[in-house]
Amino acid sequence: MYLVFAESQDNKYKKSSLEAISYAKAAAGGAGVAVFTIGSTDASELGQYGADKILQAASLTCSDPFVIAAALAEAANACGAKCIIISNNYAGKSIAPLLAVKLKAGVVSGVVALPNVDGDSMTVRKGCFSGKGFVEMKLNSVIKVLAITPNSYKIEINAGSGAVEAYTPQANVSQARTQQVELKKVTGKIPLTEAEVVVSGGRGWKGPENWGMVEELAAILGGATACSKPVSDMDWRPHEEHVGQTGITIKPNLYIATGISGAIQHQAGVSGSKVIVVINKDPEAPFFKIADYGIVGDVFEAMPKIIEAAKVWKAGNH
Amino acid sequence: MKILVCISQVPDTTTKISFADNNTKLNTAGVQFIINPYDELSLTRALELTEKLGGIVTVINVGLADSEANIRKALAIGATDAIRINSEPKDAYFVAEQIAAVAQSGGYELILTGRESIDYNSGLVGGLLAEMLNLPYVNVVCKLDVEGTTATCEHDIDGGREVVKCNLPCVLSAQKDLTEPRIPNMRGIMAARTKPLQVVEPQVVPILAEALTYELPASKGACKMLDVADAGKLIDLLHNEAKII
Structure with a gap:
């Protein structure tokens, strides 16, 4: 049994x-x-x-x-x-x-x-x-x-x-050997490890105030948001979102990395994803080596176009 | 207070992993070994607590003589003394049994581990130790304070965080955010040379799980590139070609 x-x-x-x-x-x-x-x-x-x-x-x-x-x-x-x-x-x-x-x-x-x-x-x-x-x-x-x-x-x-x-x-x-003092529940968010779609942001976004597009695309695709180590180290995003070797390892169906060059430690945390999309302005970014789809360009230029297309897709399919 | 910090040594995070001897072990050629990053957080928090409350910090490692450089580094960061259990660290259960045998009579009020080692990523040693020693256990601890005989821990749970209290002695595993790691200074490095490092022989215990063979992830096919002006086409490709959304 x-x-x-x-x-x-x-x-x-x-x-x-x-x-x-x-x-x-x-x-x-x-x-x-x-x-x-x-x-x-x-x-x-x-x-x-x-x-x-x-x-x-x-x-x-x-x-x-x-x-x-x-x-x-x-x-x-x-x-x-x-x-x-x-x-x-x-x-x-x-x-x-x-x-x-x-x-x-x-x-x-x-x-x-x-x-x-x-x-x-x-x-x-x-x-x-x-x-x-x-x-x-x-x-x-x-x-x-x-x-x-x-x-x-x-x-x-x-x-x-x-x-x-x-x-x-x-x-x-x-x-019980531990007593709960306080519960800080995050409501309405899909746990990162369970998400089938993850949209992740790196230093290419230049600051935490620009995370709106990462969150918007994740919301349209029904996914969760994640980030790279520098972003979490600089407190742009909470450490729970840090994926990589010293963060968490995830294996969603779709991982969209925006403004992340893909250091070996970051790749380690996401390489189990079924499909990887990389958007980065540096054509030499190591992340393109393990990507299925790549866009060489500025996230501020590429993301609005992707979000627009995703809205149309969502309206038609869901 | 007496704090025991369990450390393991792992390949540096930049290591390109490959395997040797018919994929039965890690190819260690050219690999730099470091203290597991989460263990280093445990060590630093332990030092902060003893600086505030008084006490000593002992580091313990299950490993062969080649881990002594990293044990000395832990002493240089500030640990009082060290114990090395002279054995290859087999599976998590084996490692926990070895540490439990030493910790049993050590009178430690706090036993800290990392949330997981970044080589096997099992995250089991803390929980195994707690149960073997019959102590409370809190995993993935992001904040830790000790007052009297009570530890207050904020830790990650699925879908949020939880603050819990437990009595000392207890076993806790460290998560990022617990503190910032310390870099050893010259004085620490000099002092570490003469700090006590005790070597003890391992207990003979049955091996419940063992690693047989290793494999690298399958390599990816070519990356399909899109022009940034056509970025919107991505959604169509994901839907109709990759069939992933």
Whole structure:
């Protein structure tokens, strides 16, 4: 049995969780997929992605990773799970290692492909060197924990018919080791790691006051905004937007880099994108080497034309 | 207070990565190794805290003798002393078990790691350590303050930030914004030469995960260039040719 941890936010299951269930269904073969989830969001939709069984701890609402990992470990033991799948987002990154110790499980995070399973042994591919490479990891433990990179596996509708079962783990909020003092939620924005389209800006924009066009194009395409390291270092944009080797690694379907020359460290963070567009006035900018589409020119000249065309496209298609 | 800072050494961020021995390991020829940037942030914040509150900062590394230059650099930046666990850092679980064995009896009130190392990008060691030592864990910490026996951390969460409090001792992983890294000065470099660097032998533990082979990303095809006057055509190409929007 494979067990997936599914998360919801604002009464909706996260895209990364639906990806994780689809991934588990494909990886499990005939072994079956169970889902564990906390909170009261209606979980009945999860069956269609391949869940055979859905365990819902409706009254457990907390963000403490210990409580979630403890509850997840109980669920794993209850259904005899041999492999636990978690999304490698910030929450998943904190839960996966705690869970691995509780279950004495080998753990691989940043997984980007389905595993090769041979009896008890498993190999799985993960990103390494911040997007500059991949490594095939072999897991030697009986129980395994995999944290899957968002946007690495597509959501699939499967013939699963799992009904939701109420589940009450022993783990509860009183065991929390951290207490929330304040929540600073960014509303109405797509998380960068989950975005399918990312429009990114660099020093070519000359200052934070010029970010309107980056934001406008991202909004029209239904995407998120990102930035290069110098831009984040100069505080033109918040550090959460910094993609690259010392920022975050993303793999959207479409990455549009505007006014970014593409230093090797920046390329590392975005090279997993399916299609890369580079707009830069320097024809020698290294970014053109990994781009699919390139425009040599000033962002202030190119972007208004692209935004105009995007508006027309949007009006016609969506 | 006693703070333990876990450091690893990683290829410099400008490194062009290639692999050797039938793609079973990193080709280290010409590669400059540095202290993992996130670990350096942990170290600097630890120094700032002990300068304010008093105490000592110990750095710990799981690595062979070739990591001593970077350990000395951490001492030059300001750490009090250092421990090197004499082993190749195998997977995250192995590294965490080695550090936990030392930290268990060390009486550390704060154990800091980087959010992830920029070589394996796993981001696991902090959480593994916390659970092995039965301590609170907060990951991707952007702001950290300590008052009495309480740590207050602002950290990244999916879709925003959260401020949490936890009791010391605890394990925290550092994110950008925590502080600015320090550059060692000449006095620090001189002092580092004589600071204590203890070498301990590793525990024998089962290897739960291991790296088999490495691969570079597939190389890209040719880039299709558009004239800036026709920039608007991009949208049509993305829709009809790349079929990505």
